[in-house]
Amino acid sequence: xxxYDFQNSIxxxxxxxxxxxxxxxxxxxxxxxxxTFGQWKVAVMLSMQDGITQKEIANKLGLExxxxxxxxxxxxxxxxxxxxxxxxxxxxxxxxxxxxxLDLWDQMIECSLKIRKxxxxxxxxxxxxxxRDCLEKICENLNTxxxxxxxxxxxxxxSNKNVKKKKVEFKQGVT
Numbered sequence: 001x002x003x004y005d006f007q008n009s010i011x012x013x014x015x016x017x018x019x020x021x022x023x024x025x026x027x028x029x030x031x032x033x034x035x036t037f038g039q040w041k042v043a044v045m046l047s048m049q050d051g052i053t054q055k056e057i058a059n060k061l062g063l064e065x066x067x068x069x070x071x072x073x074x075x076x077x078x079x080x081x082x083x084x085x086x087x088x089x090x091x092x093x094x095x096x097x098x099x100x101x102l103d104l105w106d107q108m109i110e111c112s113l114k115i116r117k118x119x120x121x122x123x124x125x126x127x128x129x130x131x132r133d134c135l136e137k138i139c140e141n142l143n144t145x146x147x148x149x150x151x152x153x154x155x156x157x158x159s160n161k162n163v164k165k166k167k168v169e170f171k172q173g174v175t
Contacts, residue, residue: 010138025115033107038071039080040108046081046097047105053092054083080104 006012026037035043045057052060058068072095075081080101086092097105120128142148 014135021115021119024118025112028111028115029108032111033104034078035080035104035108036071039075040112042068042071042075042081042095043097043101043105043108046095046101051084051094051096053086053094055092057095075101 022037025040029035029037029040041061042057045052045060054068054072055065057072058065061068072081072083076083078100079098082096082098083093084096086094
């Protein structure tokens with residue numbers, strides 16, 4: 001029987017690190033902004049394009065449409081988003097950020113920046129750049145070789161004329 005040192009494999013290390021990142025960010029978001037990591041992901045999608053459908057949000061996050069519904073329900077209950085029936089297709093709801101969400105956005109960004117700062121403490125910037133480049137190349141290699149491209153690696157660009165006008169900047173490199 002072959003042996004495999006899975007604990008030193010890149011996939012294992014990346015997965016373990018990602019889980020710790022998510023737990024740390026979820027904890028900080030809950031404590032400081034009163035939102036969960038799942039709600040943060042939806043907020044990020046809406047910051048990039050307000051007024052997208054529930055299905056589009058789910059696709060871009062790599063989730064099943066049914067998974068996103070309770071997250072959006074909770075955001076709506078807390079007054080952070082509002083659903084509006086899509087005039088072009090009444091079967092769909094478009095999701096919009098509310099003023100309350102916009103007011104909370106800076107706190108959420110601060111949480112993300114705090115976790116990022118802690119995570120890269122004592123790591124030289126050039127190592128971070130190399131790591132980011134290597135991880136991007138690994139992702140590209142796997143996507144190319146296994147033909148597993150997804151909506152999650154596609155940039156969101158505004159296409160809806162009903163997008164609310166307050167611009168929120170989302171910088172690459174934010175956790």
